[in-house]
Amino acid sequence: MSEQPAPSDFIRDIIDEDIRTNRFGGRVHTRFPPEPNGYLHIGHAKSICLNFGIAAQYHGLCNLRFDDTNPTKEEQEYVDSILDSVRWLGFDWEDRLYYASDYFEQMHEYAVQLIKAGKAYVDDLSADEIREYRGTLTQPGRESPYRNRSVEENLDLFARMRAGEFEDGSRVLRAKIDMASPNLNMRDPVMYRILHADHHRTGSKWCIYPMYDWAHGIEDSIEGITHSICTLEFEDHRPLYDWFLDQLGIYHPRQIEFARLNLSYTVMSKRKLLQLVEKGYVSGWDDPRMPTIAGLRRRGYTPSSIRDFCDRIGVAKTDSTIDIALLEHCIREDLNRSAPRVMAVLNPLRVIIDNYPEGQTEELDAINNPEDPAAGTRKVPFSRVLYIERDDFREQPPPKFFRLAPGREVRLRYAYLITCIGVKKDEKTGEVVELHCTYDPATRGGDAPDGRKVRGTIHWVSAAHALPAEVRLYDRLFTVENPGDVEGGCESVINPKSLEVLTGYVEPSLAGAASGTSYQFERLGYFCTDLKDSSAQRLVFNRTVPLRDSWAKIEKRL
Ligand code: ATP
Ligand code: MG
Numbered sequence: 001m002s003e004q005p006a007p008s009d010f011i012r013d014i015i016d017e018d019i020r021t022n023r024f025g026g027r028v029h030t031r032f033p034p035e036p037n038g039y040l041h042i043g044h045a046k047s048i049c050l051n052f053g054i055a056a057q058y059h060g061l062c063n064l065r066f067d068d069t070n071p072t073k074e075e076q077e078y079v080d081s082i083l084d085s086v087r088w089l090g091f092d093w094e095d096r097l098y099y100a101s102d103y104f105e106q107m108h109e110y111a112v113q114l115i116k117a118g119k120a121y122v123d124d125l126s127a128d129e130i131r132e133y134r135g136t137l138t139q140p141g142r143e144s145p146y147r148n149r150s151v152e153e154n155l156d157l158f159a160r161m162r163a164g165e166f167e168d169g170s171r172v173l174r175a176k177i178d179m180a181s182p183n184l185n186m187r188d189p190v191m192y193r194i195l196h197a198d199h200h201r202t203g204s205k206w207c208i209y210p211m212y213d214w215a216h217g218i219e220d221s222i223e224g225i226t227h228s229i230c231t232l233e234f235e236d237h238r239p240l241y242d243w244f245l246d247q248l249g250i251y252h253p254r255q256i257e258f259a260r261l262n263l264s265y266t267v268m269s270k271r272k273l274l275q276l277v278e279k280g281y282v283s284g285w286d287d288p289r290m291p292t293i294a295g296l297r298r299r300g301y302t303p304s305s306i307r308d309f310c311d312r313i314g315v316a317k318t319d320s321t322i323d324i325a326l327l328e329h330c331i332r333e334d335l336n337r338s339a340p341r342v343m344a345v346l347n348p349l350r351v352i353i354d355n356y357p358e359g360q361t362e363e364l365d366a367i368n369n370p371e372d373p374a375a376g377t378r379k380v381p382f383s384r385v386l387y388i389e390r391d392d393f394r395e396q397p398p399p400k401f402f403r404l405a406p407g408r409e410v411r412l413r414y415a416y417l418i419t420c421i422g423v424k425k426d427e428k429t430g431e432v433v434e435l436h437c438t439y440d441p442a443t444r445g446g447d448a449p450d451g452r453k454v455r456g457t458i459h460w461v462s463a464a465h466a467l468p469a470e471v472r473l474y475d476r477l478f479t480v481e482n483p484g485d486v487e488g489g490c491e492s493v494i495n496p497k498s499l500e501v502l503t504g505y506v507e508p509s510l511a512g513a514a515s516g517t518s519y520q521f522e523r524l525g526y527f528c529t530d531l532k533d534s535s536a537q538r539l540v541f542n543r544t545v546p547l548r549d550s551w552a553k554i555e556k557r558l
Contacts, residue, residue, distance in 0.1 A: 009315045011050070011256050015058060015227060018254065024226040028060030031098075031225050032086070033216070035067045036078035036200075038270030039285040039292040040085045042306070042327070043261040049310035050258070051229055052091040063223055064093035068101045069215045071199035079200070081285070085293035090303045100210075100219050101201045107210050107218055108162070110248050111173060111191060115154045119247050120191060121147055122157040123174050130172070133179075134187055141179035141187045161194055164207045168194050175214075177243060185240045189213055217241035220253045228253040231260040232319065261313065262321040265476040266291045267484045281494055282477070286532075288542050289477040289498050299474065300518050300528035300544030305334040321482070329551035331544060335518055335526045340368045340375060343413065343459040344521040344541075346471055346504035348387035350434045350463065353418060356384040361462070364445070366414045378509050382415050385463040387505050389523075392458040393435060395423060402456035404435070410456040413522065417443040417454055459522045466505035469539040471527070473500040512536045518544065 019026055030051040034040060040048075055062035064086060068074050086093070114120035123146045125133065135141035149157075158173055160166065173192040181187055191214040196207045217240075220228045235257045245252050262268065267276075268291060276282050276290070286294035296306065309330040313322050343366075362382045369375035388404070397405040404410045409419045422436035442449050446457070475498050477483075483490040510519070515535070518528040525546040534540040 010317060011227070011229060011258060011315055012054065012057075014254070014256055015054065018226070019058070023254070027224075027226050028055060028058035029063070029224055029226045030055050030060065030229060031063040031065050031220065031223060033065045033067045033219070034082050035070065035073075036075065036082060037070065037073040038078060038274055039081045039290075039294050041268055041270070041273065041291045041293065042263060042266075042296065042309075043268045043291075044085075045089060045293060045306050046261040046310050046313065046315075047229070047231075048086060048089055048091060049307055050315060054227070054229075060226075061096060062091070062093065063096040063098055063225070065098040065219060065223065066100060067212070067216065067219070068099055068199070068201065069210050069212060071195065071197045071209060074200055076200050081294060085297075088297060088303055089293065089306060098219075098223060099201060100215055101199060103215075103219060103222055104202060104206055104210070106222065107215060108208075110218060110250075111210075111214075112155065112158070114175065114191075114247060115158060115173075116151060117247065118151060119176050120173055121149050121154050121176055122161065123147070123172050123188075124170070127169060130190070134184065135179070137184065141184075143179050144174075144188070147176065147188070158192075161192065161208050162206075164196070166194055168196055170194060173208075175240075175244070177240075183236060183239055185213065185237050186243070189240060213237055213240055214244065217244050217253075218248075218250075221245055221251045224251060225253040228255045230255060230257055232257045232317075233260075257317075258315045259317060259319045262319065262484075263291065263327065264321055264324045264481045265478050265483065266324060267478070267490050269484070272484065272490060275491070276477075279491070281491065288472070288474050288530075297516075298531050299542055300335075300526060301331050302334050302338075302518075305331040308334065323551065324476070325549075325551035328545045329549055332526065332547075332549050332552075335520065335544065337371050338369075339518045339520045339526055341366075341370070341520045341522050342507050342510060343380065343461055344469070344471070344504055344506040344510075344524065344527070345387040345389050345459065345461050345466070346473075346502050346521075346524065347390040348505055349390045349393055349432065351386045351388050351418075351460070352434065352436050353384050353386070353439050354421070354436050355438045358384055360384065361465070364414050380414060380507055380509070381462045381465040382412075383462045383464050386412075386460045387463055387466060388412075388435075388458055388460045390432075392456075393420070393432065395432065403458055404437075404456070408456075409454050410458055411443075411446045411454050413457055413459050414446060415444075415460070416440060416446070417448055459524075461505045461507050463505075465508045467508055467511060467539060469504055469506045469510075469541055470533075471502045471504045471541045471543070472530070473502065473543045474498065475500075506539065506541075510539065513539060520547075523547070 032051045052062045123144050133142045172190045174188045177186045179187050190211050192208045195209050238255050288299035309327050363379035365377045366380045392403040416439040418437040418439045420437050424434040477498050478493050479495045480493045486493050513529050515529045516531045526544040527541040530540040
């Protein structure tokens with residue numbers, strides 16, 4: 001699957017060692033365990049590539065498992081979008097799609113087992129009291145007055161919790177470990193809470209729900225996961241997972257923690273992304289400015305560019321922030337190889353070729369992709385009235401401006417050399433509304449037979465043939481590098497210019513372009529037809545990235 005040789009890193013080193021020592025009988029079985037409380041983002045892509053990538057590399061297996069233990073935040077829409085994103089990224093869980101909610105009965109039995117062993121108790125303290133009793137990093141916690149209930153009383157109360165006799169928040173089941181442990185996670189963590197809420201899969205069957213820390217290790221154990229790969233913040237939870245599995249006497253995976261992906265100019269937490277959606281800063285989870293897989297896809301990112309990005313960033317043990325320019329570099333590299341070149345004018349200025357016969361049209365040959373000779377050529381119509389980019393004309397050209405200006409000659413890409421001989425302006429505003437030019441018929445294709453030098457080459461479309469198109473120019477959603485750290489929240493640093501919508505013209509070869517197709521608009525950038533809004537009747541393009549590659553420059557300097 002991966003285009004590059006399999007990477008090596010500290011996780012793979014550990015797996016190599018486990019294979020060498022036969023720790024899991026040579027098995028490698030990983031999992032990707034999203035909580036269906038939002039769409040997947042580029043950080044999840046790192047975890048997906050890692051888990052599925054390792055399974056493929058070692059001829060092992062990777063499960064897709066929904067960690068659906070929190071009914072109030074989880075929805076079927078999220079489940080569907082997650083399945084879609086993993087598949088789109090190019091990974092296959094085959095018949096191994098699991099749900100933590102399928103293990104609720106088993107988890108409940110395990111909880112009863114711990115109660116019977118005197119290792120778990122029902123606590124009547126409120127959430128606030130539990131927090132207060134918990135102590136701090138410097139102070140030990142205090143034991144709950146309910147901690148020493150008898151096994152019989154605990155079994156009875158837990159059964160009644162499950163039966164729905166008690167109100168939300170009135171009681172919890174806690175593990176009986178050590179209120180003085182230096183690790184706060186070990187201070188009698190909550191295992192079950194009462195929550196009279198319908199679950200997207202189990203409906204109203206349950207009114208007690210397992211806490212993540214209780215559930216997660218059991219899920220891995222039930223599925224026979226060998227290497228449970230998670231992000232660094234779970235390092236301190238590992239002793240607790242070990243404790244649970246030891247007390248239950250069940251199978252132990254090996255947990256390995258790695259640094260989560262942080263990207264500059266991006267927030268990655270699902271909670272924050274949800275805020276952006278709910279408050280209408282973006283059009284939805286799949287808005288092309290979102291770092292979600294669905295958003296990147298609509299923006300024009302390809303699965304292989306995202307996998308390539310994940311390969312390049314690698315995995316490490318310490319947190320860092322990756323420059324978003326690297327992600328943009330990966331999609332540029334991919335599209336440079338694959339995207340057909342076309343001409344589009346986004347800020348049109350009318351040009352009339354005075355000496356070109358009225359009513360005449362020529363078909364000129366244009367190269368589809370200079371990076372891919374097999375892509376061939378196409379015909380582009382040329383006629384008397386054209387559109388060029390407003391920026392490609394200056395009435396008073398500054399030094400080093402080699403494009404069109406009064407009296408100047410430029411090359412129209414694939415067409416002719418033209419010279420500007422007149423400028424028509426709006427009488428009231430003084431704005432340039434039209435240029436008059438002449439063309440040199442001897443320069444068809446763009447070269448002058450006398451070898452005279454013309455430095456500027458600009459793109460154009462024929463006004464009578466071009467198709468109108470809505471073009472959405474996306475920019476970074478935030479104005480600062482670390483929007484997640486901003487006091488007052490990331491909403492205060494949203495880029496007001498993150499979306500600019502233009503009506504431009506594209507060459508007629510784009511008629512009926514299928515949605516989700518990528519192109520290079522010559523000299524402008526990579527664009528794709530929008531997956532949702534573009535149709536044969538109404539072309540809508542999203543700018544994926546402009547052409548200029550700041551990462552390539554950084555790399556050259558290194
Ligand atoms: P968030 O903090 O963004 O809400 P999460 O960790 O709560 O994410 P989960 O659905 O629990 O989201 O994540 C599923 C898997 O993806 C976990 O194994 C988690 O470690 C991994 N993951 C989540 N965010 C990142 C990230 N930024 N980089 C790498 N892996 C991540
Ligand atoms: Mg989580």
